Amino acid sequence: MKCTFCGYVFDPACAPVTCQGCFLKKGCDLIQCPNCRFELVAEPEKGPGSEKARETAGAGTADEVAITELNVNEDAVVTRLNAPDRWTMRKLIAMGVLPGTKIRLVQKFPSYAFQSGYDRFTLDEELASLILVQMA
Secondary structure, eight states: OBOTTTOOBOOGGGSOBSTTSOSSOSSOOEEEOTTTOOEEEOOOOOOTTHHHHHHHHTTOOTTEEEGGGSOTTEEEEEEEEOOSSHHHHHHHHHTTOOTTOEEEEEEOSSSEEEEETTEEEEEOHHHHTTEEEEEO
16 A cells, blocks of 8 residues: 555555544544554555555656756645655655645755745755655
């Protein structure tokens, strides 16, 4: 299964249980991504071809690039976050960098700066390279 938030591919059978503190306890069909802890609905089994679909799900699309590859004043839409750990993911979320968000790269040197709506944020190259986008 592929996490819709961070793009991490994992086996739903090995995912952490989310219903520990929930009052419903059972029957909600939510599972937790082991990478970012985002809760998502379990996918139904799709038959014999589903294993092949899981393998190709993490590959990304051909036109998906890191924000560092954009030109200045170029618009893009965030497709996924390739954060290596929970704390990095939290930093990006705090800046409003979420899949589906429209952003514009406004500066590349001395640090990367992007605009999302009326807000501007600066990032170092390491953090900026974790944001994967598609040209708008």
